[in-house]
Amino acid sequence: MQGGSSHDRKVANQAVDQAQSAAAGVSFQQAAAQLEQFHAETGTYAGASLAGFGVTLAQADASTYCLQLGSTHLAGPGGQPAAGPC
Numbered sequence: 001m002q003g004g005s006s007h008d009r010k011v012a013n014q015a016v017d018q019a020q021s022a023a024a025g026v027s028f029q030q031a032a033a034q035l036e037q038f039h040a041e042t043g044t045y046a047g048a049s050l051a052g053f054g055v056t057l058a059q060a061d062a063s064t065y066c067l068q069l070g071s072t073h074l075a076g077p078g079g080q081p082a083a084g085p086c
């Protein structure tokens with residue numbers, strides 16, 4: 001059977017999606033830790049630099065932030081990764 005079945009492709013795509021989601025979760029977790037440190041020092045999330053974390057700080061103010069990575073976001077503090085933009 002050449003090319004595999006549509007079921008095989010679906011299973012493979014699900015595995016890729018799960019791996020990408022797990023990687024995004026790690027990136028968000030690391031960036032959130034950096035943001036919490038910045039907030040503890042400055043009293044705000046605004047102005048924090050997340051260079052090197054692979055995520056975008058899409059929104060930040062004194063009490064909240066939103067991180068974005070591809071088509072996933074994390075509203076914080078205390079949020080969980082979710083589909084869609086901030």
